Amino acid sequence: MRIETVINHSREPRGRAAGDPSPHVPCVTSAVGGGPSGRFLSVAAAIVVATLWNGVAMDHAIWAEGLVKRFGDTVALDGVDLAVRGGTVLGLLGPNGAGKTTAVRVLATLLRPDAGRATVGGYDVVENAHQVRQLIGLTGQYASVDEQLTGSENLLLIGRLLGMPRSVAKQRARDLLAQFDLTDAAARAAKTYSGGMRRRLDLAASLVNRPPMLFLDEPTTGLDPRARTELWDLIRSMVADGVTVLLTTQYLDEADQLADEIVVIDRGRVIATGTPDELKAKAGVQTLVVRPADGSRVPVVTTVVSEIAQVTPEVNGHSVTASIGDPAILPAVVRRLDDAGVVVTELALRNASLNEVFLSLTGRPADETADAPQTTDATRSEGSRP
Amino acid sequence: MTSTATTSGDRHPATPVPATKTLSPRVGPVEGIQQSLTLAWRTIVQVRHNPWELGDFSFQPIMFVLLFTFVYGGAIAGSWQDYLTFMLPGMIVMNMLFVTMYVGQGLNTDLTKGVFDRLRSLPIARWAPLAGRILADQVKQAWSIVLVLAVGMILGFRLGTNLAGLLGATVLLLVFALAFSWVSVLVGVVAKDPERVQIFGFTALFPVTFVSNVFVPTQTMPGWLQAFVKVNPVSILSDACRGLMLGEPWYTGAVTRPVLQSLLWALAIAVVFAPLSLWALKRKV
Numbered sequence: 001m002r003i004e005t006v007i008n009h010s011r012e013p014r015g016r017a018a019g020d021p022s023p024h025v026p027c028v029t030s031a032v033g034g035g036p037s038g039r040f041l042s043v044a045a046a047i048v049v050a051t052l053w054n055g056v057a058m059d060h061a062i063w064a065e066g067l068v069k070r071f072g073d074t075v076a077l078d079g080v081d082l083a084v085r086g087g088t089v090l091g092l093l094g095p096n097g098a099g100k101t102t103a104v105r106v107l108a109t110l111l112r113p114d115a116g117r118a119t120v121g122g123y124d125v126v127e128n129a130h131q132v133r134q135l136i137g138l139t140g141q142y143a144s145v146d147e148q149l150t151g152s153e154n155l156l157l158i159g160r161l162l163g164m165p166r167s168v169a170k171q172r173a174r175d176l177l178a179q180f181d182l183t184d185a186a187a188r189a190a191k192t193y194s195g196g197m198r199r200r201l202d203l204a205a206s207l208v209n210r211p212p213m214l215f216l217d218e219p220t221t222g223l224d225p226r227a228r229t230e231l232w233d234l235i236r237s238m239v240a241d242g243v244t245v246l247l248t249t250q251y252l253d254e255a256d257q258l259a260d261e262i263v264v265i266d267r268g269r270v271i272a273t274g275t276p277d278e279l280k281a282k283a284g285v286q287t288l289v290v291r292p293a294d295g296s297r298v299p300v301v302t303t304v305v306s307e308i309a310q311v312t313p314e315v316n317g318h319s320v321t322a323s324i325g326d327p328a329i330l331p332a333v334v335r336r337l338d339d340a341g342v343v344v345t346e347l348a349l350r351n352a353s354l355n356e357v358f359l360s361l362t363g364r365p366a367d368e369t370a371d372a373p374q375t376t377d378a379t380r381s382e383g384s385r386p
Numbered sequence: 387m388t389s390t391a392t393t394s395g396d397r398h399p400a401t402p403v404p405a406t407k408t409l410s411p412r413v414g415p416v417e418g419i420q421q422s423l424t425l426a427w428r429t430i431v432q433v434r435h436n437p438w439e440l441g442d443f444s445f446q447p448i449m450f451v452l453l454f455t456f457v458y459g460g461a462i463a464g465s466w467q468d469y470l471t472f473m474l475p476g477m478i479v480m481n482m483l484f485v486t487m488y489v490g491q492g493l494n495t496d497l498t499k500g501v502f503d504r505l506r507s508l509p510i511a512r513w514a515p516l517a518g519r520i521l522a523d524q525v526k527q528a529w530s531i532v533l534v535l536a537v538g539m540i541l542g543f544r545l546g547t548n549l550a551g552l553l554g555a556t557v558l559l560l561v562f563a564l565a566f567s568w569v570s571v572l573v574g575v576v577a578k579d580p581e582r583v584q585i586f587g588f589t590a591l592f593p594v595t596f597v598s599n600v601f602v603p604t605q606t607m608p609g610w611l612q613a614f615v616k617v618n619p620v621s622i623l624s625d626a627c628r629g630l631m632l633g634e635p636w637y638t639g640a641v642t643r644p645v646l647q648s649l650l651w652a653l654a655i656a657v658v659f660a661p662l663s664l665w666a667l668k669r670k671v
Binding site: 105108109110123128130131133134135136138140141142144145146147148149150153157158160161162163189205206 | 409410411412413417420421424425427428431432435436499500501503504505506507508509510514671
């Protein structure tokens, strides 16, 4: 049954980002695409797929292929492929309006895709939505707690809705409030909570059922740095407990901090996939930082760096930075500076930040919002930001 | 960093993990009812935490009863005692319509704050969030009927019929509220924020309730207005409640006719607005 679905699906044309290596396309299924002797090939392919199914130890707990979602004329998702291995964190990275929220809403069964297919824990998000809902926890872009209820009532409500007996639900609420450092605020209405407390309560609410998969849609947007770090720690501890996380963010450092893998999306298309390090390497950019002990030697350093690296370095205070493509430049710079008798207090070659990666992938910085007034990302945020 | 899967040089095709856990494929009706009750409980708890809302549907009707009885009563009916008897059943009807607006207001709050998304992401019956709201509304309705009636009785309102008549009126009001909730749901879905649901309540419900026989007898109005007042469901429902609570003297026709007409109106409203609201809700989320 499942195999047939895969094969049928592979016959449908799919939108795909240009230049995207499409790492998630089941290559076997593409072999049968539209062949004349389709039936025979289908059977053959089915056997191969079935073999792969059992033979490949790739348990993609969250998996999507060719997701398309349109809102009127706006294409929010334009053929998105995703695969998250069990127990890992996938960071879905992109600017506002890139389609991140739409992707999460499709995977969390809140939106039906117009095309494509997705499974969570092996269950189809459209056909078996009810099963999927039993496996997931969702923390939306804006803390979706009932502001009129107290922290503990919010958690009790979810527990009761999930069919827990009252005493069990109460105990679970107490445990979660303690775990999320909200015990003191348990009896206060959620509307009196700070932004960080609301997020923690929201996260706790999505964990009542101990779901094996967690969707976090921009979990730290609008939080101060301390609350952000606290939330990161909580997310890490959940991952340590074996939870699979799909996290959307527009903060590149957040993806760098939390994600095992990053999928960069822009205008509804996947434009890059890889580990944070792979993405940085892919962009092929490294930054050389040189800081002379004596500030007056900055011009000498600038000259040396510009001659060797063939670029115009930037000067920030006493430190000179330059983007370079060839790591061999570093020792050359060191030799020349030594010859010139310049003592340096800092000399480093660091990988590009994800900001630079994003710039090199899209030709514009990540914080520059996509031109198209796209997707629910944008429309929702306007309506519901407190 | 354990992950190399989707990006390593020789790629395996990404495959979803086969479904192994046995999970229930759908929600049973009993579970659905339990979930609706839980969500209704939530709405009632909200009222406990938000005394303003309680004030809205408790003190406001009390104020209205006092205001109309003592300020206008004498001028309209000759004596405030007579006016109280005439007006109170209609006042209960009017109050019922206003209380229904909390369904839409609460739904709108859930939609704009993202609570509705959370509920939809839970393995609960799809109809439970709406059913819970409407169920809670019935509790609020029952409360406000009892309240207005109690205030009226303290002031001297007396039932002209028996307890069965009162019970009949209550059931009729609750049935009508159930149907009218769908109008409220539609407003709640369409409105941009909860305040606008309230604004609708005032701008649309006030004319409809005032251009009726709730406060003054129809005969005193100009002919063209009478035509509207006579078909206005608020008038019909008020007549039905008067008949059921007061008996014949206050009512020229039989009780049965306005009761049946009210039920027909309720049915018509539900038939039009329930599908419309559900369609709008589906489009919105």
